[in-house]
Amino acid sequence: MTLREIYDHLDRISPFELQEGWDNSGILLGYPDAEITTAVLSLDIDEELIESSPEGCLFIVHHPLIFGKLTELDLSRYPANLIAQMIRRGQSLIAMHTNFDRTHLNSYVFRRILGLEPEREEPYLCETSVDWSLEELKERLRAAFGLQQFRMVAPRERIVSVALCTGAGASMMDRVRAECYLTGDIKYHDAVKAMSQGLMMVDIGHWESERFFPEVLAEELKTLSISVIISPSKNPFAVS
Structure with missing residues (x-):
């Protein structure tokens, strides 16, 4: 398949026009007509x-990888x-950032990783009712995200509703209706x-x-005629 054909497939499942105005998703490096036999999927890229x-x-x-104004x-x-x-x-690069957050990633983490069914869903946010103690919340977050330490604001002993935005979503707190907001x-x-x-x-x-x-x-x-490799990225932060 060509790079352009793969891009078109990605655009159908998660339209690049949905990305935020400050974002830079799409083809960042490569010839559109280049023949691609292997795709490597990762959160980030490094040497x-x-x-x-x-x-x-x-x-x-x-x-x-290219974010903001590249002047040199x-x-x-x-x-x-x-x-x-x-x-x-001879490698190529496509980024799927805020468009994929909107169409796939946030919903997947809420449903498949946290095991919750959203009662309210909008771009970047999923919310639902729960009935958890603070310890039950911590245990679920340990299992889902591997967290061992918790940075919390205004903790409650009982949580009756929860919202999620993966990545960095604090700027959307005014849109949150739940009493507990999970984000990074x-x-x-x-x-x-x-x-x-x-x-x-x-x-x-x-x-x-x-x-x-x-x-x-x-x-x-899975429907594409290319080999797909999943490559877990490294957490840039070390906790000791």
């Missing part, structure tokens, strides 16, 4: 993944160093605002909540 993957392969990642290509610095490495190996990358000022509004928030981690991207996308590529 080790590039070197260990086949030459001429296509990487499909969640987080765009210093090949000794990120992201130009990785771009040069992929060019040398909660900043200090977000926490102060949530506390003042009586909204319980639990930081479930960015990598921890989005690391399921490759397995979700792999399900959507």
Whole structure:
């Protein structure tokens, strides 16, 4: 299959026009007419993944490698160093970021990972009623995301409703109707605002909540005549 044909398939299952205006999803590197036999799926891309993957392969990642304004290509610095490495190996790159969050990832994590059925669902948010103690919530988050430590705002001893946004979703707290909001990358000022509004928030981690991207996308590529490799990405943070 050509890179363009794979892109068109991805566009049908998760339209790239759904991405946010600040996002940079789509074909980031490669010839549209290039023949692709292998796709490597990962949350992110790094030097080790590039070197260990086949030459001429296509990487499909969640987080765009080229993000924001790229004004120079210093090949000794990120992201130009990785771009040069992929060019040398004849590899291509597609990012599926906020469009895939909207159509697939958030719903998958809510349903398949947390085992919940949404009563209310909108772009980036799933919500439902629950009846959990604080310890029951922690146990579910340990099982789902591997969390051992919990950063919480305004914790409650009893939780009757919960909302989820994978990745970094604190900016959407005003849209949350549930009393407990699960998301990652909660900043200090977000926490102060949530506390003042009586909204319980639990930081479930960015990598921890989005690391399921490759397995979700792999399900959507089974009909294609290419080999698909799932490559778990590394958490950039070490906890000790």
